[in-house]
Amino acid sequence: MQIRDLPYSDPGDPDVRSGPRFLLWLGLSQLTGQLKALSWGLLHQCAVAGLPLCVGLAVQAVVERSGSGLAWAGALIVALGVLIAVGDTMLHRTAVTNWITAAARVQQLLARKTAELGSALTRRVAAGEVVAVSTGDVEKIGWFVEALSRFAAAAFALVLICVGLVLYLPSLGVLVALAVPVLALAVLPLLPRATRRADVQREKAGHATELASDTVAGLRVLRGIGGEELFLGRYRRASQEVREAAVRSARMWALISAIQVLLPGVLLIALVWYGATLARDGRIEVGQLVTVYSAATLMLFPLRHFEEIAMAYSFSRPSAQRAVRVLSLSRGARTATAEAVVPEGDLYDPVTGLLAPRGLFTAVVCGDPDEAGRLADRLGGHAEPDGRAPDEAGADTPTAEAGGPDTENTQGRDTNGPEKTGPDPSDGDASERDGTGTDGVPGPGEDRRLPSVLLGGVALDELPLGSARTAVLVQDKDPVLLSGTLRELLDVPSSGTVTAEEALTAAQCGDVLDALAQASVDADGDPMDTRITERGRSLSGGQRQRLALARSLVTDPEALVLDEPTSAVDSHTEARVAAGVKRLRTGRTTVAFSSSPLLLDLADRVALVHGGRVVAAGTHRALLRDEARYRAVVTRETDDTAAPAATDRQNRLASIDVSRAAGATEEIEERA
Template identity: 35%
Template sequence: MYAIPAPDPGTPDHRSPWRYVVWTARRQWRTLVLASLLSILFMGVQALPPALIGRALDAGLSERDPRALLFWVAILLAAGVAQAVLAALAHRADVYNWFHAGYRTMQIVARRAGRLGITLRRRVSSGEVVAVGSSDMEELGELTEYTGMLVGSLVTVAGISAYLLASSGTLGLLVVVGVPAIVVAMGPLIAPFHRRTTTHRERLADLADQAGDIVAGLRVLRGIGGERMFARRYRAASQETRWAGVRVGRFDALLRSAEILLPGLLVAAVVWFGARAALAGEITPGQLVTFYGYAAYLVVPLQALTAVLGTAVAGHVAATRIVRVLALRRDIVDPAVPVPGPAPGGGLSDPVSGVVVRPGVLTAVACARPAEGLALAERLGRLRDSDPPVLFGAVSGASTDPAPPDAADVVALRDMALAEVRRRILVSDNDAWLFPGPLRAELAPDGTSEERLAAALHAASATDIVAALPGGLDGLVADRGREFSGGQQQRLRLARALLMEPEVLVLVEPTSAVDAHTEAAIGERLAKYRSGRTTVLVTTSPLLLDRADRVCHVADGRSAAEGTHRELLDRDPGYARLVRRGAGT
């Protein structure tokens, strides 16, 4: 056996669902072969008792040989012991394959999600990602788990058929023809089961999306009285998902019934013809018992074969969703030939809006529409591309006079390697998550000194949050920071962004959920903490705008005016209305 998860999950073949399934199998072919061999041995030993019982009966009844009877009984006992040992080994190998395939898929999907970044949120719903990371990986794991059972069942059925053919042509032919007929009879049930399973998975993903949206906006919904309306929508979607699950369950029950009925009919036919052959003296009583035992035992491998069909359907649906995520490509890609970035200490210029972020100062941008501010922040951090591109380097002048793109010390962001852009420019908005684990590791994943942690927490006015958390910095944070309020999450995200110490820090409404007193403290401390470094604040809060070195007012997507906060209040009526509205006055 090998370590789980694998150190390197590999590069998947996601050209089609079945290609991904085959690729997964090839990555763990050794353990699949081991599981298949153990399954063959287990099911082979499991198939011995009917023949051994038949020989024991013939030795005891027909030949009346006590020693032979004891011998066959001892062999039967040894077969039982071997069966128990092989069952444990085969099950261990099957479960290992399940975990191996499941964790490999989880690693690959997580790696792809990390590389896609913001593209994943734009192109795939969160519910679908949740489904891939939970139920779909389980279905794919079950498909690999059943591989050994499939091989063992096929070999066992072939071996029993050959034995019956050698003992009685009629009975052997009945089994040889009957087994494929059962598999063919199950075929018409597979396509409807596949459709219903696909629909159910889509409903589950949509329902997870709705649940996430409701939880994220619960406070807003309560404030506008929309909680009941969205609850009714969620209830209706939940009922649709439930009925989709019921339809899947009905077909699954039909498949399970067919797994019992069809092999049962084959057993009845074998017993009927076997009894007639025994009465005619063509076979001995022991052989009749053997034939009956094998006919009854064939139910086990046949059920395994039909179960594999159902698992293959669910596995194909799961693989379809997995390759859909793996086939996504980033909206933002590296240039064919990246150019080195400018010297440290540069600013940014956005020709689309005309906003210029001067080096080493705290620039605030007040946008009339929140979407404009978010789009600007994403352009400045190259989370989205623009034409003409954002410029990085020794920019200067007013927003109406950006640095020329051919300046030697100015580089277009889209010409730089993404890794360098991400290292030098950090965009932090309110969609950034808090991940589960110790708070210290959440704030500084690469580690830092206690002094720097304390300074960043003080600048973000988050010291009280750490003091109230059991365990302090070593206390555990739940998934997405559920134990913290919206304002506390904002302050912790701000502290995390400050600890990254980026060359350029872009903050989008970092204090929208905190009270005025805390907001004023953050504005003052943030300016001191980032003194001498390029910082952008996208906000309409007058408490933050008043602390900025420069303020740019953006209206209708373009820079309308710039200056200090108080200068713009005096000479820009549109800015004054925007800021006072943001202040609630």
Template identity: 65%
Template sequence: MHIRDLPHPDPGVPDVRTGGRFLLWLYKKQLGGQAKALLWGLVHTGAVASFPVPVGIAVQAVVDRDGSRLALAGGLMALLGVLVTVGDTMLHRSAITNWITSVARVQQLLARKTTELGSAMTRRVAAGEIVAVSTGDLEKIGWFVEAISRFGAAALTSVGVCVALLVYQPALGVVVAVGVPVLALAVLPMLPPATRRADAQREKAGLATELASDTVAGLRVLRGIGGEELFLGRYRSASQEVRKAAVRSARMWSLISAVQVALPGLLLIAVVWYGVQLAQDGRIAIGELVTIYSAVAFLLYPLRHFEEIAMAYSFSRPSAKRTARLLALSRPAGGRLTDHGTLDGDLHDPVTGLTAEAGRLTAVVCGDPDAAGRLAARLGGQPAESEDEGVEGGEGAEKAAATPSVLLGGTPLDDVPREAARTAVLVQDKDPVLLSGTLGELLDVPASGRVDTAGALSAAQCGDVLAALAQASVDDSGDPMRTRITERGRSLSGGQRQRLALARSLVTDPEVLVLDEPTSAVDSHTEARIADGLREIRTGRTTVVLTSSPLLLDRAEQVVFLHDGKVVARAPHRELLRTHPAYRAVVTRETETEAAADAPADPAMATTTAPAGDTRHDKIEETA
């Protein structure tokens, strides 16, 4: 494949059982490119290995004063020089093509996996790990794939030179044939500790990258509490740990390099010493000695490729293992139902027993915020792998596979294609991401057309956000839609980001909208208006809001209370406040004992039992 043909039409289905199998699969996917690089490598190394022959002929011709043989040697050298130049150029071109195409294939696989998993990826794999795999690990994998062809050519040429020396001069050929394999294998005992040190360096680098990304993501908060120096100190400490690990790893690899220089040098000295003895005895001619010396000197060149492939494999194997582990993450994507019809109706989760009736606003209260996040992901068709966080390999996959699918109108979401499930059900995470670009681009999303941008922004109470963006417009147009929003919306407050993300979700207008704590960063008055706007704009559509806010709960047509991962109560908000102490404890943040003691017998008094200063109770009172 040529670079101009990238991206790959189909990157394929990788073998992710182990890192080694992944590397083998990657190699097999470009056998044509590897064969081309190996061919040009043989041309290059073969021409270099053949140089001792015309050199020996030239030396002997000078000794014998034979002009014709000297001219022949010069012609052979010129021909070999052309072959060396062409072979080296084409080998480099082919090898780099293999590197780029293999890295591009893995990048496409990672992009496809990111699209498949969505926001669930960062819940299952640390962001720093994903960044490290997408950058440093890809480089190491590409290095190994690219080095294979050069190593193969060097190995085949070395075998050919040893065989030729055995035939040409058996006495010295035996020394070389025995010594070269010993030299090639001499570094094997040092590779395991070198690999362990490289792994330690990579792990520390990943932790430092994760710390840096977390620090940048929370920079606004850190500045607010004056914590920049604290985190800067932590990063400096992590950076020093990476430096120490890198130096420790480099020392081992420098030792391997020293061995690869010292041992071949000793072999060369031994061959020259023995060859001189043979020449003094008249058993070989001077030209033959020069030829053998040049051939042995050439063998030092492919030995460097042995060192390179050993180093490339040692670095790429753990990188391939991490990449394979990332690519092994899965969720139902293909779907078994091709003719599933329109996806609508009640949304039912068999795991918790939750049922959100079609066309109604249902609020869900969970005592555990993490459980709420897992429920939101599952309602969107994402299996509950995060519940089994820390479970390795097949065990976690078996548990995820055993989890029954969420049903929409009686149709399991796992049984329909991923695109259809995502069109029908949209999940807005607790911490939604705003991509960089203008506000108009942010709201330019696939939509049903029923809800316009102005209506969505109004329902999400974004008036003050639009005014602030209009003032910050760089082109002085005063048009907030043309104002640029920084990556992740870091130039906005948390409440502003939440409201813009909510407006984006409302513009999409899916059949089912799942919102996880959509108003946790806004004030009570704004929250009340958002609750009213949400109920009005989502009329006739199924909406599920996971929240413990009394304002949102009071506007919901139905409230479902989950305890220990199961539905234990279903009723309007005020009725649950009056009759269910555990629900009241979660919503008002009292203990169950206090909630039971405070619960009034008269439901009309349910809004007057709040202690002074409790904001949650203030919100309850506002709903009365």
């Protein structure tokens, strides 16, 4: 693999059992590049190892006054110099190639996993950790892969030099051969402590990075509430902790480097003293002493690679562990086994008992916004963060009696009053039936994973990723608009049934189109060709939200899940958007998480989620009249035990909102 061949057509299936196993898999995946670097490294190191012999021959030729011997020694030195230059150049080229291609492979794996998990990734891994893995950790992993081949070449060169010295001059070669393992392994006792200090530094740096990213993301809000200085002080303290940890880590690595300099120096002093004694007694020649001394001096360079590989591994191992933590995540409990066909039918969540009948507009009311976000992710086929194993007792195939989907009964239910759906969390028998506690946590000794959402009776985590995304589309409450023209924004994979104009009309984007037409640089003022800045910063919050909604409507999925799709618009626009979405999605399954009476009154079916279960379902007006918990969320009631007069007042206010919604709906229908 060359740099010009990037990106990989397939980065492979990594070994994510542990950080070291991932590093091993990464090295084996680039075996060809590693062998190339090893070959060039051996050429370079062996050429360097041959220099002392040539220098010794030259010195001995001068002592013996041999012109031919000096000429041969000079020619050998020139030849070795050429080999050293070629080997060093190609070694650097192949090593850097291994570094870049390894980093690119890891980045592609992370990008593939990010696309697979979607918005659920940041719910399961901290955003700061994801940033750290995709930036600094990738470089450290690439460094280890790059240093591995150079270390192997250096180790082979050291063995070759030691064997050659023993054969060339046993009296001094044995001393060098015995000293080299000591020099190479002397720092091993210090490496665990240095690694621990480096881990502490990286942990504190990751915390500081996460704190900084969170602060920047919420800077506007922090300024509004006067908390900017508070968070700035927290970041100052975190950065000082990083600095102190870095100094402690640097001290240990400085000690290791000092030992790497001290011990070879002691070896050279002992070698010169003992060799000079032998040469004075006439037991060895001066050229032989020069040869051994030069070889021992040049051995210091290969020994440096032992320190480098130790540092590279100690830095890359926790980085690889963090990468493994991200790459080991999966979108579901099981691997995809179903055919790549988009199923049709009711959308059903066996965990909460939520049922969205096919072809209907279902609204979901949750008192906890975080719970609504998690449920929306589940409806999109994403696994829960706790990663529990499948229920062998059959929790993945619920029956109608247990709260499962029953299409015939669903279509014929009386929705005039609220219907109780699924077991109530307060019912102790429910906990015994599914083998979990009242909080949904598996019992002792059990390893369970929450069952997948079903679409038409097919588990979404059994579908291939492409089919699952085509079947169910989840729009987050804070959707992102990429930079580009409006035409490019709406040019997304779709069924082709819904046009861009129809989607924009349903999302009530008329004022957005007018604003884009005025900002257009073209003479015709076509808003479709007007460029939208990064993340839609040139638009208001409501305009961004409606454009994102239009983009979701264009895709025309089998089931569309919207998390607070009208939270940033005014009441009048909200009613028109809800009516437009319902009209455009006729015959398709739509689920909207909202607590707005204007949207809820237009829904065909409303479900109330409380305590992680659907506790009631029916029409908005029936639930408002008969379900106190629903009324508390929708009307913002703060006390369930409020006086009847206060409750009546809340009901009258809610009725006014319903009347307004009905009036807005009738106005829209007349215009349509």
